[in-house]
Amino acid sequence: MKDTQIKKLINAEKKRQKSVINLIASENFxxxxxxxxxxxxxxxKYAEGYPGKRYYGGNAIIDEVESLCQNRALKLFKLKPVEWAVNVQALSGSPANVAVYLALVPIGGKIMGMSLDQGGHLTHGHKVSISGKMWQQIPYGVDAKTEVLNYDDIKAKAMAEKPAIIVAGFTAYPRQIDWKKFREIADTCGALLMVDMSHIAGLVAGGVYPTPFEYADIVTTTTHKTLRGPRSALIFSRKDRKSKTGELLDLDKKIDRAVFPGMQGGPHENAIAAVAVALGEAAGPTFKKYARQVVANAKILADELSRLGWKIISGGTDSHLILVDTWMNGTGISGKEASDRLERAGIIANKNAIPFDSRPPTDPSGIRLGTAAETTRGKKEKYFQKIAQKIDMVLRK
Ligand SMILES: Cc1ncc(COP(=O)(O)O)c(C=O)c1O
Incomplete structure (x- = not known):
């Protein structure tokens, strides 16, 4: 590279990445x-439009790239092309989610999503995000006692509010989600069910987390977390979904139009090709083993931290992610202090609100840890047990 300034920065970041333990739950290598x-x-290449229907010439090869990516996405999640469509053009997870609302929820309509401070994402209707400015969020959360989803409470709220769409799938929720229960709730209140599987997509692909496809109408996902691809997103939708009165909803066509021309111009075909590569890798023989190891590592990390006296939200994990209450009602340290101390010790994690947090989001009561990145580096249970012990040493008051 001739640009020495950028080259130097890239090399410095490469070195940083190599020199630290990466426990950011949303990152991977x-x-x-x-x-x-x-x-x-x-x-x-500019490629506004979709395969076979482009606005510029010269797109025959690009069409092949994009179609290959779509085919691999459907195949990886065992979806029949007659039943499911996938849009691979959304530039990242947030625009993917907003495109779904733009396609399917009238402006001002109700999006029922988990609130940010309980583990939802900004784009599940939070007021600082466009999803909460253009639409109205009906927030739900976890049970105060068990810190897991209480489906009866969610159902009662859904029945009272009648949202247009229910979003399940979260940013900081460590447990398995009962997709079937969400389907039943959506059916009883007449809502569409959108699953945002951004965090767990790699675990679903690897067969270690229940697939939402049996129950969801729409599934969005980022491609750069457990799925281990570039920064991008996929939007899956059921082609055969009908309204109560039997008309085809055309979810896929509406979503395609919302992505382009609704939200974006030309797709980033280099990113789409990189997603196709990642999807190919996730379909390969070693990815299942990887996914299993990610979850095994998270479980041991949670167990060991718990044994050492730390409060793990919901008591454990079924995924790659754990939430640790570092504040423990004032007997411990804040999430910011915890992540700062960890960074000084070479462990990168993020401060995170815990359910019903009494502290502000800028300095909340906990940290979020994930095992996807270090598992890509080949790390196993013993290593994560040691990491837990190191974290304990660093965080002790
Ligand atoms: C559940 C969920 N959805 C959407 C996103 C947004 O993805 P992006 O950062 O690519 O916009 C995230 C990112 O962390 C996420 O956790």
Missing amino acids: VSRDVLEALGSELTN
Whole structure:
């Protein structure tokens, strides 16, 4: 690279990444092949439109790239192309979610999503996000006692509010989600069910977390967390979903139009090619083992921290992610202090609100830890047990 300033910064970041333990739950390390696709000549091409229906010439090869990505996405999650469509153009998770609302929820309509401070994402209707400015969030959360979802409470709220869409799938929720229960709730109140599986997509692909596809109408996901791809997103939708009165809802066509021209111009075909590479890798023989190891590592990390006296939200994890209450009603340290101390000790994690947090979001009561990135580095249970012991040492008051 001739640009020495940028080259120096890239090298410095590479070195930083190598020198720390990465426990950020939403990060991972992509393969050389993913990086190669991202840095390829595909970035030069404008391709507004969809395969076979482009606004510019010269897109025959690009069409093949995008179609391949779509086919791999459907195949990875065992979906029949007659039943499911996938849009691979959303630039990232947030625009993907907003595109779904734009397509399917009238402006001002109700989106029922988990509130940010309980583990939802900004784009599930929070007021600072466009999803909460253009639409109205009906927030739900976890049970105060068990810190897991209480489906009866969610159902009661859904029945009272009659949202247009219910969003399930979260940013900081460690447990398995009962997709079937969400389907029943959506059916009883007449809502569409959207699953945002951004965090757990790799675990679903690896067969270690229940698939939402049997129950959801729409599934969105980022591609850069447990799925281990580049920063991008996928939007799956049921082609055969009908309204109560039997008309085809055309979810896929509406979503395509919302992505382009509704939200975006030309898709980033280099990123789409890199997603295709990641999807190919996730379909390979070693990915299932990887996904299993991610969850095993998270469980041991949670168990060991708990044994050492730390409060794990909901008592454990079924995924790659754990939430630790570091504040423990004032007997411990705040989440910010915890993540700062960990960073000084070479462990990167993020401060995070815990359910019913008494502290502000800028300095909440907990931290969120994830095992996807370090598992990509080949780390196993023993290592994560040691990490827990190191975290304990660093966080002790
Ligand atoms: C559940 C969920 N949805 C959506 C997003 C947004 O993804 P992006 O940062 O790519 O916009 C995230 C990001 O953390 C997320 O956790």
